Amino acid sequence: MPYPVPTKCPACASQMVITELACPECQTKVQGVFEGSALQRLTSDQLQFVETFLRCRGNIKEVERDLKISYPTVRSRLDQVIQSLGYSVSDDESQLETDPAEDVLEALDTGSLTFEEALERLQNGPNTKKGRNANE
Numbered sequence: 001m002p003y004p005v006p007t008k009c010p011a012c013a014s015q016m017v018i019t020e021l022a023c024p025e026c027q028t029k030v031q032g033v034f035e036g037s038a039l040q041r042l043t044s045d046q047l048q049f050v051e052t053f054l055r056c057r058g059n060i061k062e063v064e065r066d067l068k069i070s071y072p073t074v075r076s077r078l079d080q081v082i083q084s085l086g087y088s089v090s091d092d093e094s095q096l097e098t099d100p101a102e103d104v105l106e107a108l109d110t111g112s113l114t115f116e117e118a119l120e121r122l123q124n125g126p127n128t129k130k131g132r133n134a135n136e
Contacts, residue, residue: 007040015041038085046084049077061109071106100125 006016018034042050049067056062063074079089101122108118 004044005040007042041084041086042081043084046077046081050081053078 008014009016018036020029020031021034022029039047039050052066053063056066060071060074060078063069064071067074069077082089104113104118104121107113108115113121
């Protein structure tokens with residue numbers, strides 16, 4: 001069974017490069033410096049996370065259920081994958097726009113809101129507090 005492709009140098013932890021490809025049938029070898037996929041920079045755990053994320057079609061709630069981890073943990077792992085692929089992760093809230101209704105449903109799902117509180121917030125807006133009339 002083949003070993004997983006090492007992505008980091010065992011001596012200095014630098015990024016490894018592909019310099020040889022071989023055909024297992026006829027033993028032909030090609031040498032040079034070959035460009036690898038950005039996904040090769042990911043650890044095996046990160047690749048498993050990406051596979052789960054894709055299988056769940058990017059639905060974070062499904063990823064939570066599948067991996068039995070919390071929403072913040074899913075976001076953290078996703079941010080780690082994004083950074084490993086060479087992209088920056090911004091904490092800018094304007095880039096993380098969320099639907100207020102989604103936040104209410106998330107709170108209902110986690111049990112931090114009752115059904116009645118969630119219904120009231122969905123009907124009157126997300127800033128509505130329990131016992132507070134929307135007309136006040």
